[in-house]
Amino acid sequence: MPVKGELASQGITEMKSGQPFPKAMHSMNAYLGAGPIARALSIGADVVVTGRCVDSAVVLGPLLHEFGWSTSDYDRLAAGSLAGHLVECGAQATGGIFTDWHMVPGWDNIGFPIVECSSDGSFILTKPPKTGGLVTFGTVAEQLVYEIGDPRKYMLPDVTCDFSQVQIEEIKGREKEAVLVKGVKGSAPSNDYKVSATYADGYRVTAVCPIGGPWASEKAHRTAKAILKRTQNMFKQLGIADYTDTLIQVVGSEQTYGPNAYMDNNPREVMLWLAAHHSDKRALEILSREVAPAGTGMAPGFMTLVGGRPRVSPVLKLFSFLYPKDKLQVKVHCDEHEETITSPVVPESTQDEVQESVTEEGPQLGTGTHTFSLGDLAYTRSGDKGNTCNIGVVARHPFYVPYLRQALTEEAVQQYFDHLIDAPDSRETKSVTRYELPGVYGFNFVLDNALGGGGIASLRCDAQGKAYGQMFLDFKIENVPDLPTLAKKESSGP
Known part of the structure; x- marks a missing residue:
């Protein structure tokens, strides 16, 4: 944050959208890697407290410390990072939110994942004995593909991972309890940190109301439109601008499915989701007050306002950009000891270009009914x-x-x-x-x-x-x- 003005003058833009650097920047945090964690452990820390870092670093850091891996041993760094990626969301690797949820036992005592790592980078993923959940090819493969982009170029501060050839094998004798994970490859990381920044962009409010009875979906839509029209008339009288954005969503009508919806009749029980965005907090405070009167002056079957009068909250939008590693110093403190770590610059010649994958044409596929x-x-x-x-x-x-x-x-x-x-x-x-x-x-x-x-x-x-x-x-x-x-x-x- 101290160099915010300098960054704004450099013409930095958002990584995906190309949006210019915001004026109302609220926070900026670089995603750090595993190196500082490993260093803290090596100088005697029992517990390491870190600012924002990539999720995988909290697993890779201890592995770097324990096995003494080189920071240029990219295959092992990628393996340790994959172990971290798989366990980062806890029970999601052991059957939580699994596609075949009906086959997962013991949700009330689901076991969190454990990775048993070897110095060569191979590891077994398992869970504590006598706990609920599953550890299978399916549960772990789902977590592998969770929140990634190009699997051949999963970029982290410590290494660039190639997950495309990872193999997950169920271990005989430990059915539904353990899998072997192997096949990840690594290459040099970039010389930039990814920075997660947020900026202030007005306010938002969300009202949630269950509505029952015949034609509940139509009643929900008409109620929401009436509330918005009522408040917009008030805005005109008070000299307040119109909403920046509004959303009427009827949960239970399969509206989210769009043209893929199965439901061809009007449901008798829905949840109205009415959300709005505005640059002026006063406008949304008016909306917040004007939802409850719908229960006595609009559609029948309006049951309640979930959570009472909705709360107006500020909106902080995400703005991501790259920042050179050599311009950011990380300090490690342990007891009376303090040292500064600067990430080494990686020669561009070692940063392998990811080749476009080519899908080989297989035999003509059979057709059927x-x-x-x-x-x-x-x-x-x-x-x-x-x-x-x-x-x-x-x-x-x-x-x-x-x-x-x-x-x-x-x-x-x-x-x-x-x-x-x-x-x-x-x-x-x-x-x-x-x-x-x-x-x-x-x-x-x-x-x-x-x-x-x-x-x-x-x-x-x-x-x-x-x-x-x-x-x-x-x-x-x-x-x-x-x-x-x-x-x-x-x-x-x-």
Whole structure:
């Protein structure tokens, strides 16, 4: 923050959108790596407290300290980082939010993941005995594809990881309890830190109201529109500008699914989600007061205002950019000892260019009369990075991969999620990129501008894309053979 003015004068822009450097910058934090953590341990720290760092660093740091890995041993650094990536979200690697959730026992006592690491970089992922959850190919593969972009170029401060050829093997004798993870490769990191910055951009408020009875969805829409119109009339009288943005979402009507919705009748029980953004806090305080009167003056079946009068809160939007590592010094304190660490500059010649993956044309795929939902053939997991959503798809059997590749084109996926993508004309602008992970029979789809701004900047009820993978499970794979039967025959051998 002390160099904010200097940064603003340098013409720094946001990494994805190209947005200019904001005037109302609220915070700036560089994502640090594992080096300072390892150094703190080496000078005697029992517990290390750090500022913002990449999630994987809290695992890689102790491994660097314990095994004495070189900072240029990129394959091992990538392996340690993968171990950190897999356990960063706790029970998500041991069956939490797994596609096949109905097969996961013991949610009330789910075991958190443990990585048993060796000095050569290989590791086993397991969980404590006699705890709930699952550790299988599927649960761990889902976590591998969680919140990543290009799997061949997963960039961290310590190393650039290639996850595309990672293999996950279930260990015999430890069924549903442990897997072996191997095959990650590493190359030199960049000479920049990624900086996560936030800037103030007005205020927001969200009101949530259950509405019941016949035609509940229509009642919710009309109620929300009336509340907004009522407050807009007040704004005119008070000389207040109109809303910057508003959102009316009827949860329970499958509105989020857009044209992919199954529901063809009006539900009798819904949740109205009414959100608004404004630069003037006074405007949203008026809206906050004017929601409750709908319970006595608008639609019947208005049950309650969840949580009471909604609270107006400031909006802090994300602004990410790159900053040279050699310009940022990290201080390590332990007892009376203090030292400064500056990341070494990596020669550009050692920063390998990632080659574009080429999909080899396989044999002509057979056709048939069968239709499968994506969930019949694959696992899915989705997450966010700012205003970008990623959806990982992992085939349940290697035999399904060419059929998934054929059906899940970038164009088909963009069409499926087009109603959630914000672009001047998302049908003409490429907003979906597909990457492959052959090691786990998987694909990763990156959807740009798909979260309404993302995080607390978004007015949507799913601002982090947590349900996108679930929505994708209903995507139809049509005119194909009986794939499960063919896969079973292929598995049985000649």
